[in-house]
Amino acid sequence: MLGTGTAWPVRGQACAGIYIYAAGQHWLFDAGPGTLQRLLALGVTHGDLDRIFLTHFHPDHCAELVPLLFAMHLPDPARTKPLTVTGPQGMRRVYRRLNAAFSGWLAPRGYRLTLREVGDAAQRLGTCRVVSRRMPHGPPAVGFRVECGGRSVAYSGDTAEGPGVVELGRNADVLILECSAPDAHPVAGHLTPSACGRIAAAAGCRRLVLTHRAPSVQEGLARRGVRTQYAGPLVFARDLQALRLGSS
Numbered sequence: 622m623l624g625t626g627t628a629w630p631v632r633g634q635a636c637a638g639i640y641i642y643a644a645g646q647h648w649l650f651d652a653g654p655g656t657l658q659r660l661l662a663l664g665v666t667h668g669d670l671d672r673i674f675l676t677h678f679h680p681d682h683c684a685e686l687v688p689l690l691f692a693m694h695l696p697d698p699a700r701t702k703p704l705t706v707t708g709p710q711g712m713r714r715v716y717r718r719l720n721a722a723f724s725g726w727l728a729p730r731g732y733r734l735t736l737r738e739v740g741d742a743a744q745r746l747g748t749c750r751v752v753s754r755r756m757p758h759g760p761p762a763v764g765f766r767v768e769c770g771g772r773s774v775a776y777s778g779d780t781a782e783g784p785g786v787v788e789l790g791r792n793a794d795v796l797i798l799e800c801s802a803p804d805a806h807p808v809a810g811h812l813t814p815s816a817c818g819r820i821a822a823a824a825g826c827r828r829l830v831l832t833h834r835a836p837s838v839q840e841g842l843a844r845r846g847v848r849t850q851y852a853g854p855l856v857f858a859r860d861l862q863a864l865r866l867g868s869s
Contacts, residue, residue: 623659624651625832625858627801628681634860635659636681637833639776639797643769644747646671650765650776652685657692662861667692668700672746675708676778677762678715683708687719690727690734703733707753709761712738739763741785754789756780758810764789772866775826779833781809782816790824794866797858799833804846806837814843818850832858 626634636653640660647669649656657667667689675683686706693700706712713736720727728734739753740763749769756762758779766775766789775793777786779801790796798820801811812820814831821829829851831843840857847855856864 622830622832622858622860622862622864623649623663624653624655625834625860625862626653626681627833627835628679629835631836636684637676637778637799638685640665641767641774643767644749646747648672648674648767650674651676651682651778652689653681654684656685657689659861668698670704671702673704673706674751674765675706675712676756676764676776677709677758677760678711679760679779682778683715687723687727690729691723693732694726694730700732703735704729705735705737707737707739709755709763710738710740711761712736752789754785756785757783766790766793774864774866777812779811781811782820786820787823790820790826793824793826795828795830795864796821796824796826797830797832800831800838800843801833801835803835803837803839803842814838814846815849818847821847821851821853826853828854828856830856830858830864 623638624635635655637651638656639650641648740755743752752766753763756764764777773793774795775790776797779799780786798817800817802808802813804813804815807813
């Protein structure tokens with residue numbers, strides 16, 4: 622877990638970002654501000670990344686794409702291996718506008734950049750399978766599920782409740798859900814603790830991980846909200862926390 626915070630600045634929390642090493646590749650899911658520094662804390666550089674998956678185009682989930690692509694222009698060492706950036710509908714338009722805004726400095730030099738737009742889809746990447754599902758959240762948004770070596774991890778990105786997020790997390794070893802609002806003050810397009818509990822129970826996931834928590838989502842109250850619906854293992858994610866599949 623690279624960043625577990627929201628757009629609201631909190632000391633010790635970067636914005637949304639998850640790092641997965643799978644199929645011999647370095648994958649980044651969401652790239653909120655602070656992601657590059659969090660990767661470096663793990664010993665991973667921007668040059669190591671093979672694929673970036675963006676759930677949607679709100680700044681706290683994708684703004685680090687700008688310094689990340691800009692850093693890939695640096696010659697020490699020069700990047701040569703390809704990079705694929707996958708996101709929901711509008712991915713190519715967002716990239717074109719960002720590149721234009723920064724005078725072409727985000728365009729690849731010396732490497733191949735591939736932009737993919739996905740909705741409800743699945744793709745085989747080496748020995749892994751990556752599934753995307755549309756999420757009910759403001760602009761076009763998707764969640765992702767990685768299945769590899771008989772294990773699975775699902776990540777909602779920002780979302781409201783809906784059948785898509787339940788299917789995304791169906792029987793997952795780890796289901797990572799955003800939890801941006803307290804039950805007392807729900808916010809449209811986002812999840813509360815009790816909503817996260819309902820989704821986890823309906824999905825039958827083996828472990829629920831809550832991330833993207835606003836300061837108003839206090840852990841004690843949030844735990845009680847989840848427990849009204851879901852009795853399985855529960856983790857309140859922290860920045861730089863490692864989640865090991867198959868362990869609690």
